Amino acid sequence: MLKVDPTLIKDLKAFSGLEMAELELMLGEAQSSYFAKGDAFFREGERATRFFVLLDGYLQVVRTTENGEQVIMRHFAPGEVFGIAPALQRETYPANAIAVADCVALHWPNKCWEDFASRVPRFLKNAHGAVGERLNASQDRIIEMATEQVERRVARAVVRLVNQAGKKTEHGIRIDIPVSRQDIAEMTGTTLHTVSRIFSAWASLGLVEVGRQKIEVLSAHKLVTIAEGH
């Protein structure tokens, strides 16, 4: 349980447009917790009891098929709400939320949701807006899976990772979380073998520099070209 200063978080997306008084009201009801890399915020099918805002770190939302295959649905960066079952009239969490870096998150018991509906309506609006974006993103991904082939899907996944977790380096941009070939495969619906081959090809074109759980993009522009196909 950490103490959180409202001025530090007022610019987070989830709290955008909130009055300082509203933010303090919310913080008064919040718990904050630390989740180590690898920890689960919640698991698929588990009864949903609380909702979260990520303050620091990075997390993955993953679903597992009956055959034990994993599909990485998306990543969340600081400032995002997640686990907002009450916004969707859900009883259970629909997926696993796993910290892929050490994380700090605020969370509230679900009963606060109704309470905030009247007292911090802007927070609910932000959350519903986030839901809309996610629905859009899901549909974009369906279209991508339906119409584009693997290399482009992989390029897009890398571009997304760069946007969410890219850190400038001397020669390019490094993705600041450990991402394996298998992870990329699970994000794009292919195999680690195919991802490895694609990365090798890109590396020999001088487009990226790759290593064990490491991706550094040397020519973001060319990568975007592959991703968007112009």
Add this chain to the structure above:
Amino acid sequence: MLKVDPTLIKDLKAFSGLEMAELELMLGEAQSSYFAKGDAFFREGERATRFFVLLDGYLQVVRTTENGEQVIMRHFAPGEVFGIAPALQRETYPANAIAVADCVALHWPNKCWEDFASRVPRFLKNAHGAVGERLNASQDRIIEMATEQVERRVARAVVRLVNQAGKKTEHGIRIDIPVSRQDIAEMTGTTLHTVSRIFSAWASLGLVEVGRQKIEVLSAHKLVTIAEGH
């Protein structure tokens, strides 16, 4: 503009749990319109001005890629809300909504949304629940596209169509809307050729009877077996 009797629609999913007075309040603000097969309720990118509840008929939500390929995102049957941009803080509609059979729909200007938020809260809850289901369905479809091969995806699409628009016949269940091979291809991310081959194979196993824009399932059980793979 048709007159709608509240008792006829009180059992629709969108209105579930509403008091008769609430329903009458909503109907007082509603317009009802007829949309002929092929008409668009709204188009992708268009400014969202109103939200809908389908009373009768059947509609498709379709998105088009830059290359002009179409992807059918989903179908809606009577009782469903759609075009609910205000629920998601959206300014524009994200896709095309096209009547695939003659339709009747109620619709309201967006300003009613805020109004109903206080006066018919249950309607908003229902709508948010529907959003949750759609987000789930989208994610299921991503998983399907990522992990399953074409025959199974096609089988699932046909099962969904049967559930939403199946009519019992002498020998089986016929899908009561015209669905071409191309349509199925756009629902599953494949080509009409592959769909045609799959249908031919199923037909020769006595599993379905197919024709021009016609699908009749003779053995729903076997089809589900293919769809779920047991």
Add this chain to the structure above:
DNA sequence: CGAAATGTTTGCTAAAGATCAAATTGAATG
């Protein structure tokens, strides 16, 4: 440090589907 464990690369082969081309069927229309 040496041994395991884990992640990655790469060659080879095979299968799933896409693409191209052409024939066929069925419906619709004048």
Add this chain to the structure above:
DNA sequence: CATTCAATTTGATCTTTAGCAAACATTTCG
């Protein structure tokens, strides 16, 4: 009824990508 048009089927071929196997590299840990 003949003609046209759209939907469908089917064959042949070509690509893409999965699957398997083995080697290789890097990290971790006893």
